[in-house]
Amino acid sequence: MNKIFETPLYPYRRAPEQDEERIMRHKVVVVGAGPIGLAAAIDLARNDIPVLVIDDNDKVSFGSRAICFAKRPLEILDRLGAGDAMVEKGVEWELGRVFFGEREVYRFNLLPEAGHKRPAFINLQQYYFEEFLVRRLRELEAEGRPVEIRGRNKLAAIGAHEDHVTLEIDTPEGPYNLETEWLIAADGAGSPTRRMMGLDFVGKVFEDNFLIADVIMQADFPTERWFWFDPPFNRGQSALLHKQPDNVWRIDFQLGWDIDREHELKPENIDRRLRAMLGEDIRYELEWSSIYTFQCRRMETFRKGRVIFAGDSAHQVSPFGARGANSGLQDTDNLVWKLRLVIEGNAPESLLDSYDFERILAADENILNSTRSTDFITPKSEISRILRDAVLDLSAEHEFARPLVNSGRLSVPAVYDGSPLNTADALDGPAISRPGAPCPDAPLGEGFLLERLGDRFILLTIDADAPDEIEEDGITVTRLALSVRDDTTGALKRRYLGDEPSAVYLIRPDQHVAARRPSWNENLFRAAIRRATGKE
Amino acid sequence: MTDLILTPNLDNADDFYATLLAAHEGLTKKESDALHARLILILANHIGDNKLLEQAIEAARKAG
Missing domain, CATH: 3.40.30.120 (Glutaredoxin)
Known part of the structure; x- marks a missing residue:
């Protein structure tokens, strides 16, 4: 069992505000020390914008969760000073195998395009990613950059005003209040900030459950991605196997919507599925298992005055294509420079409206892609199943059908076509x-x-x-x-x-x-x- | 842009139709549905032009 996600990395300490009568006003407060909140805080701190991160927990994510990081986020992490740690620890794979029913239909090699510093993507457990980010944040703190992280500080109440936000925060030693000029809500799919502000998602597109099992395998499995459509060990659903560092293998079993969670999570039932999938004689240790529920949806707007939503708090997608954490990192990448210019007085507050435009465009693209993947993986009607199966049967014989096979389109950055910040193209270029x-x-x-x-x-x-x-x-x-x-x-x-x-x-x-x-x-x-x- | 051909274009209509029926001989409904789906995908790839395919889908939709 990996201990990283059981160690408090930012344990609770008493904050100055808890002993002060006067309420302090911060420049930027980030709610949530997940990947997106940490990335936002690091980017602000490097630019000497004072930032305080509060998190209701004091550890990195429990279990591997997001495990696939694409090229653009790795490039962003390079700028934040965490790219090397990610790529050194991460696992790269190039060979994918696709199974349909009982048989393997084809294999593919990704052959990533040359001439880029970073690979198309790496696999890495989210807890490592968060650990690297916490380490980077601590480095910046040690250099004297204006950044602070407070563990077990839980947002209890929020008040939005025209030029600031008031927060009530619960701690193990009781509540205290603070104010901030700007608030970045990176508090995840169940965002307490969003809930407390009475805002909710629009456009629920799809919902499903996945049983996720991280296993440490004794056997020498190749570093490949295996995807099953309608396999005998998970009829009517899909399954996915891919490798993470430390000989940890991620196995995703799609379960459908109407399921018995307790039954599915029983170790003997997970064991039965694993043996049916990987062979009766497989030796493994279960590191972590969980049932993951997702919906495809987004908020109507990502900004409400001085409160700005980023990552899963603003939008959620299916896991196909690894568009969750990857798009969240692009949210903060888009936001932080704009917020910096506004705070420094070098741009009008309305610049932040373009965050809404650009990242909603990206969220809609991600939702579209992950919905299409979902429609392929889980056909909604008899005829869509017939067509899907036809594509898979043809893919075994004919190369033309393989691009139609959709087990997730890997996260690529959105092009902000039509953005109010763009100047019309005046070059007949690529x-x-x-x-x-x-x-x-x-x-x-x-x-x-x-x-x-x-x-x-x-x-x-x-x-x-x-x-x-x-x-x-x-x-x-x-x-x-x-x-x-x-x-x-x-x-x-x-x-x-x-x-x-x-x-x-x-x-x-x-x-x-x-x-x-x-x-x-x-x-x-x-x-x-x-x-x-x-x-x- | 090429337009979808909706005037007679087959070399020998009767021969083609007989071949199509023969392909389904002895198949169950399920097998025939699967064969049709594969056939559509093969033909669509051969045409390879989304605009033409959209016109074809529209023509098929309207005629029913």
Whole structure:
């Protein structure tokens, strides 16, 4: 049994407020020390925005939970200073096997696209991820950055005002009050913040239950992902096996909606399923098991004045495609630079409305994708089952049918098409880097492009002139000058120029493209900067 | 853009129809349904044009 998730990492300590008459006002309070809350706090602290994290617990997540981290979140974690720890510990797999009924229908190799620093994704238990984030937060704290985490501080009441939020917090030593200018609610699917504010989800699309079993296996199983449609050991449902670090294997059994939870969680019933799936003679130790229930839905808006929702508190998807934690990290990536500019007085509060626009667009895309996967995995009607089975039968014989097999479309970042922060595309360049798109990585000498972009506004020039630095109404934009002469792999040209000889890109702090043109034009780029910061 | 062909286009309509019926001979309803589903997917992939396929779905829907 892994002990990491049983050790208090941020035990309760008495806070100054508990001995003060006066109520203190904080700059930003984050509710919830899960992956999303911790990432938000780290990003704010690195930017010297004071942040306090409160959590009703004092440990990392219990059990493995989210286990698949995709490339874009890993790139974000690089910026936060936790990417290396993740990738070093994580497991990469490339070979997938698909089973239908009693037989294996086909195998596939992912063959990830070359020229990116980070892999398409890694498998890693959520408790490791949270442990790395807590460690990073502690490092920042030790460097004197303005960040604090308070364990066993439970939100008991919330009052939303025009320019601040009041909080009542329960602790083992009784309640206390505090105020904050901004509140980030990263308190999960059952978000107490959301409930206390009387806000709820709209558009419930689908619901299902999964029995999750993490087993430590004695046998040498290959590092592959196995997905079963309608297997003999779980008729009418699906199952998934994939590897995590430390010889821990994640096994997901889809159960359907109407189930007897207690019955399913009995060790003898889990054992029966495992043996039917992996063989009678399998030797294993059960690390963790749980029944996971999900729904596909989102809040109508992710921001209510000074309270901003991020991650599962704002939106929930099915686990197919690993779009939960991955999209939550992109929420905070989108939010933190905007909140920083607003707090620093360099952007109007209305800039935060674009968080709502952009991340709702992403949430809807995730819900659409995970609903399509669900429709394939669990056909809703007789004819959809006939078609699904036809796809699987054909996939054994003919390659054409394999792209139709949908056991989850891996989380990829949303392109913020139509965002109010975008300037109309003025370059006949590749669609992959159009305004609103996350910058694709590319090798640059010894390093990679994304490392060079960092987290400030950047003017990326490729064989084009531009000033080394410009300032527009408090926003400093620094030039990164590149040339196709340094582009040894051709990836930069392929991803940013296409057939154009030169380009100038305005890139946002979250590494999404705000504007692009074939060449520098001061007036147009100044307008693009204003637009990208909510001033036009 | 190519439009969906809805005028006679088969080399020999009677031969094709006989072949289609023959493929179902001796099959149960369930097997026939599965065969149809596979056939539709194979043909759709051969056409390979979502716009055309949408027109085909629409034409099929309206004729019933």
